[in-house]
Amino acid sequence: MAGVTSLTGTPVFVAAIALTAIAVLLPLAVWSKVRGPAAVRALTRVLMMVFAQATAIALVFIGVNREQNFYTTWGDLVGTGDYVQAAEDLGPDGLGGKKVEEAPKVKQQFRPVEDVPGGRVQATELDGKISGVKGDVLVYLPPQYDDPAYKDRKFPVVELIPGMPGSGKSWFKGLKVVEKLEPLMKNGQVQPFILVSARTMLLGDTETGCANIPGRVNADSWLSVDVRKMVTDNFRASDDPRSWGVAGYSAGAYCAAKLAISHPDRYAAAVSMSGYNDPGMEPASLLREDPVLRQQHNLHTMLKAAPAPPAVSLLVTGGENDGYQAGIALQQAAQHPTKIEVQKTTGGHTIDAWVRQLPQVFAWLGTQVKAP
Known part of the structure; x- marks a missing residue:
């Protein structure tokens, strides 16, 4: 907008x-x-x-905000934006007893995002039928998508989760993910991915922790159910979890790892850049308000409490006290078939540091997230 x-x-x-x-x-x-x-x-x-x-x-x-897209609306800035229409108790799987595959397809209307270079990013307003969230979603289609040689091919998908504050545009404008990756997709160094970035600031200036909290927000189901279904309904993408990954930085890094650990039936891999395990590390976190929820949604706790080790791969990057040690803790708690790779990086908790990592982390995603 x-x-x-x-x-x-x-x-x-x-x-x-x-x-x-x-x-x-x-x-x-x-x-x-x-x-x-x-x-x-x-x-x-x-x-x-x-x-x-x-x-x-x-x-x-x-x-600066035009360049980085931390806040897209006045409501985001002053903390009055509310994109939650309903927040029912959807149960452990976040589906509320519904079967996504039986739901009717919903065809979206898309508009070009003119201030992102390349002309391959488009936006839509999605009314999440499962989550009760209504918000904007941005979609990037790789160069091969319109190539006649690929007309019968489905493409792998990576969901992009911004930090806090952040918007769907943050990855495209701030991290310049298209400018960095599109040349690599064209020459074969990086797999051609559909990139999807949905709104994550759903309750004003509160960080949801990508959690489902009855009566407050179903942020998990928004990202892992409604947004996924929108992509498969409208583009040549499979709902096979082996064809889906998720990546994030800062608060979005926590969310990316959390979604993958929670839903190995929806994602094969996640990238966490400068994240954390304890959601209370984010001052604006909704989960910080309740000690029980905070502990339940701690990534280390989730990994150890999982009924079975999730069959997912995680790449965790960051400085010594900016994601690296959190990754080491997860790596030590992981059991087969969970795979966790941890890399120490330099550059601090900055956009520039994350931008420099993009070629490497997406090359890694190409080894974990497979084309259908």
């Missing part, structure tokens, strides 16, 4: 530039012309300086 109500749209950016220009020019034009008692003149000049500083800060924030 790039309209007047969008924080990443051109109208807001242009308005910020105009206000900043006015704020800079105003003191130059009227500084010596301010009239009245000394206190009034001083106060007027102070207010002009404050206005100039405030507009400059706002312009920098809006510019």
